[in-house]
Every structure is written in structure tokens, then in C-alpha cells.
Amino acid sequence: MTETLTSQRKAPSQKRAQTTVKRVLEGTLQLLKEQGADAITTRNISKITGVSPGSIYQYFGNKEQILFTLYGERLKDSVGIFKLVSTKENLALPLADFWALLGQALVDVGWGRVEDVELTKAIAESPLVKEAVKPILDELYDGLIYIMRSYGSTWPEEDLKHLAEYAFGINHFGYNLRIRQSGQAADKTLVLTREIEYYLICKAVNETPP
Template identity: 75%
Template structure:
């Protein structure tokens, strides 16, 4: 039976153990960047980090638990960016001003690297992982829905969730495209992605039926 991706075998308590876990996670990022999602195996992670498979298995029952941890960290950073932006003071800004501020907060998270694309690919191709990360994705969608509500959207919860999922899908497509483009083309893709996202947000806020 495959162990649940959301669990860990052992939570590190000592600094040395925490360093080992971090080394495993950082090594997995390196593998994703240099060799892609298909290269993620416990053996390859052990090879690139110098951490023995036995030590890895003390903390992660399988590679899925490692990938889930990485993806969870990235999503939680994005949720944190939304929460930093979503203050009463910032909600007094116009929607355009708030969106610009939110974009700056999310840019600090740094989504869009080659390894992010490969990690997302690994998640999407594994049904167990897709199911496991859904609660964290829902939390991220809820952050955007909250913003839309604060700016007056009267869409149903179902329609807003679908919109939020679509907007984040557009964002993912944008950075998946950018990593294969020249710097000039990538800059245009960023601008077009942001323009489309803002258009969709305005559509919901301005009460246009979905």
C-alpha cells in the first residue's frame, strides 16, 4: 500500500534532522531543475544530496511525500502573499491599485522557475498527488475569492471558485511558456498574462454574468 503523500514518517525535532530534511528538499529542487520531473526517485535524490536512502525513508515514505511537501511550501507562500496584501488599508485602494500591489507580493514568491514547472508537472501526472494538494489549492482559491467579494462581486461561490481556478491556470500557462522564450518574448508574455488575469477579475467584480 502506497503511503499517504500528506504524511511524513517522522517529524524532525533536532537541528541535525531538520538539516537533513532540508537537504532532501533542496536536492529534489535541484533535480527538478536540472533533470526534470521524470528524474525524481529516492535513489537519485540520495545521489545528489549524499543523504542515504535509509535516512530519507526515516522522514519521507516515498517520493510523493517529498513532492507534496515542496508543492505545499510553494502554495502556502502564495497564500501568505495574499494575506499580506489583504489588509483593511489596502482594501481602501482602487481595484487596479490593489491588483498591482498583490502582483508585487506574489512576485516575491517567485513562481515561474523551471523547477516550478517540473514540480507542477509531477503533481498533475500523479492522481494521488493531485488529490492530496487540492485542500491547499482550495485555500489559495479562497484567498482570491475573498478579494473579489471585498470588491463587490456578486457571483455565486461555485462560479467564483471556477474563475479562481481558471485564473491560476492562466498564470501557470504563462510561466510554463516563458521558460522557453527569449527575454523579450517572456516580458510580453508576463504583460499579456497580467492583462488577462486583471480582465477576468474585473469581469467578476463588475457583475458580468459568467
């Protein structure tokens, strides 16, 4: 079943087909934003995009494959940021400076929108999609593990992966909370989330946090 989700039924080679796929993906995000995860059905995606169910099924076998494509793209953006920022020069910076640099770069990816929160909820409710995104999540965890190793962590690999998963969970909890807040409350949640993540990283590399 994972193989079904990780590859589209038909690759959109022509411009018209590519436009159709883009409409389906963007329409699904709009539906998530306006009506939430529970509204994601092929019929509702068809209504909001104007793309017939038959055309949708040409490129996506089911709604789970659409969700996987959207979530996978978002995760791959984050993996790309980790690789882009984790240069030899940047990793020579003090940990606090590097962490601030990485944090700002991840903000630019745009995580934290209403549709992202609902997308995450939809993923959590689908065992098939959760299983399919594991390899991409592992790339994300590996990126964080690489950073901790670069700053001298001697923890066992299993412990570092556990910490990476936990830090990612804290990040998700933080933006799930922030999206329902506003003003100073949202700002405080962001600060606390970053402080907790940084504390954990410092612990793994035997560095005392400020």
C-alpha cells in the same frame, strides 16, 4: 493515501535531522532543475544529496511525499501573500492599484523558476499528490474569492471558485511558457498573463478594465 502524503513519517526534531530533511528537499529541487520531473526517484535523490535511501525513508514514505512537501510549501507561500496583502487598507484602493500590489508581492514568492515548472509537471503526473494539495489550493482560491467579494462581486460562490481556478490555471500556463522564452518574448507573456487575469477579475466585480 492523502493522509500519508500530508504528514512526514518522522518529525525532524533534532538539528541533524532537520538538516537531513532540508538536504533532501533542496536536492530534489536541484534534480528538478537539472534533469526534470522524470528524473525524480528516491535513488536519484539519494545520489544528488548523499543521503542514503534508508535515511530518506525515515522522514518521507515515498517520492510523492517529498513532492507534496515542496509544492505545498510553495502554495502556502502564495496563500500567505494573499492574506498579507488583503488588508482593509489595501482593499480600499482602486482595483487596478490593489491588483498591481498583489502581483508584485506574488513575484517576490519566486514562482517561475525552472524547478517550479518541473515540480508542477511532476505534480500533474501524480494523482496522489494532486489530491493531497487540493485543500491548499482551495485556500488560494478562497483568497481570490475574498478579494472579488471585497470589490463587490455578486456572482454565485460556485462561479467565483470556477473563475479562481481558471485564473490560477492561466497563471501556471503563463510561467510555463515564460520559462522557455527569453527577453522581450518572456516580458510580453508576463504582461498578457496579467492582463487576462485582471480582465477576469474585472468581469466578476462588474468593473470595466482599462
